[in-house]
Amino acid sequence: MRRVYLDHSATTPVDPEVAQLMMTYYTEKYGNPSSVHSFGQEAKEGLEIAREQVAALIGAQENEITFTSGGTEADNLAVLGTADAQRKNGKHIITSAIEHHAVLETCEYLEKSGFELTVIPVDEEGLVDPEAVAHAIRPDTILISIMHANNEVGTIQPIAEIGKIAKEKGVTFHVDAVQSLGKIPIDVKAMNVDLLTMSSHKIYGPKGVGALYIRKGVKLSPRVYGGGQEKKRRSGTENLPGIVGFGKACELAGKRMEEEEKQLKVLRDRLMDGILEKIDYVKVNGPRGDKRLPNNVNVSVQYVEGESLLLSLDMMGIAASSGSACTSGSLDPSHVLLAMGLKHEIAHGSLRFSLGRQNTEEDIDYVLEQLPKIVERLRMMSPLYDQILHNTAKAQ
Ligand SMILES: *Cc1c(COP(=O)(O)O)cnc(C)c1O
Numbered sequence: 001m002r003r004v005y006l007d008h009s010a011t012t013p014v015d016p017e018v019a020q021l022m023m024t025y026y027t028e029k030y031g032n033p034s035s036v037h038s039f040g041q042e043a044k045e046g047l048e049i050a051r052e053q054v055a056a057l058i059g060a061q062e063n064e065i066t067f068t069s070g071g072t073e074a075d076n077l078a079v080l081g082t083a084d085a086q087r088k089n090g091k092h093i094i095t096s097a098i099e100h101h102a103v104l105e106t107c108e109y110l111e112k113s114g115f116e117l118t119v120i121p122v123d124e125e126g127l128v129d130p131e132a133v134a135h136a137i138r139p140d141t142i143l144i145s146i147m148h149a150n151n152e153v154g155t156i157q158p159i160a161e162i163g164k165i166a167k168e169k170g171v172t173f174h175v176d177a178v179q180s181l182g183k184i185p186i187d188v189k190a191m192n193v194d195l196l197t198m199s200s201h202k203i204y205g206p207k208g209v210g211a212l213y214i215r216k217g218v219k220l221s222p223r224v225y226g227g228g229q230e231k232k233r234r235s236g237t238e239n240l241p242g243i244v245g246f247g248k249a250c251e252l253a254g255k256r257m258e259e260e261e262k263q264l265k266v267l268r269d270r271l272m273d274g275i276l277e278k279i280d281y282v283k284v285n286g287p288r289g290d291k292r293l294p295n296n297v298n299v300s301v302q303y304v305e306g307e308s309l310l311l312s313l314d315m316m317g318i319a320a321s322s323g324s325a326c327t328s329g330s331l332d333p334s335h336v337l338l339a340m341g342l343k344h345e346i347a348h349g350s351l352r353f354s355l356g357r358q359n360t361e362e363d364i365d366y367v368l369e370q371l372p373k374i375v376e377r378l379r380m381m382s383p384l385y386d387q388i389l390h391n392t393a394k395a396q
Pocket residue numbers: 009069070071072073075100102147149150151176177178179199200201202208209210
């Protein structure tokens with residue numbers, strides 16, 4: 001049976017070139033980068049090359065990159081580290097309703113411990129209005145955290161506009177760019193971003209490694225104390241094979257971005273248009289065109305459950321996700337779709353396809369062949385759909 005992986009927003013395969021390079025740091029260049037001997041220096045060299053590669057992808061300087069154990073830790077470091085370092089300036093934090101849980105839950109934790117939180121709503125496409133952010137800023141606002149691209153619906157936020165507002169008001173601006181990194185251009189200077197979260201395993205690098213860009217001069221406390229690695233911002237012996245792999249993945253992503261962006265958009269639109277054409281009672285969630293990530297398709301299929309769709313797709317070798325991967329398993333509909341104004345029952349029937357480097361037109365056509373049959377079969381078992389059919393039949 002054909003196997004089609006369309007869950008690249010959950011994770012990606014490690015690029016073979018990345019894996020090969022990593023292997024040498026497990027078995028040959030295994031020194032501790034803090035050691036003075038040649039083994040240590042060899043490792044340190046690898047660490048610093050990776051730092052340059054990560055910095056280059058977002059227009060930063062090497063010394064502004066702090067490696068972490070992934071996107072989640074980078075988000076936590078950004079939010080908690082700012083709250084801790086700047087608490088004497090205020091206790092107000094601004095974020096949006098569609099952030100990743102690594103940001104939202106961290107902000108909610110801070111709220112419980114005495115900080116005040118303003119959660120900016122989004123419109124029906126999942127967009128944050130920069131004006132709404134401007135209005136929410138108070139004299140005691142210390143942090144604005146708004147993601148670059150949403151992991152569920154692919155909406156790309158007007159980060160440069162928000163960055164300009166944050167800069168004018170002197171408020172630290174954090175951006176979770178895990179989903180946009182390597183897919184669309186990022187320039188932290190042009191966008192006026194102070195802190196930017198990245199993750200390796202979403203861009204064909206290994207899992208368990210990521211980074212936080214910390215603009216020079218931004219006040220941030222560490223979350224992990226110890227040996228003082230990463231300029232005391234994140235102690236602990238560096239995950240060198242992971243970091244080196246992440247650096248390589250950034251280099252490759254930078255080289256391939258332009259071509260891949262075009263290629264993915266073609267496949268994305270082929271899938272989205274095909275679904276709309278072949279299946280009735282379907283709604284696209286999120287914007288169309290350039291405000292959407294080039295690899296994201298999110299649709300709500302009425303009168304069926306997203307989980308049932310997923311299982312049926314999986315039986316045909318197709319991997320997608322419903323809601324978000326982190327919360328599937330729970331029955332709560334996605335907070336992102338609800339924030340966009342979707343009704344519970346519509347949100348429940350939503351599917352996310354996230355495309356990647358290896359996907360082909362044949363993959364998309366296979367989905368377009370299988371999905372309508374699956375939807376048809378599941379709807380036949382749905383009492384709601386039965387009613388719709390009857391009512392239409394009577395009306396005719
Ligand atoms: C995956 C993801 C994260 C978490 O990154 P990990 O490296 O898996 O911890 C954070 N934010 C967004 C938007 C993500 O998609």
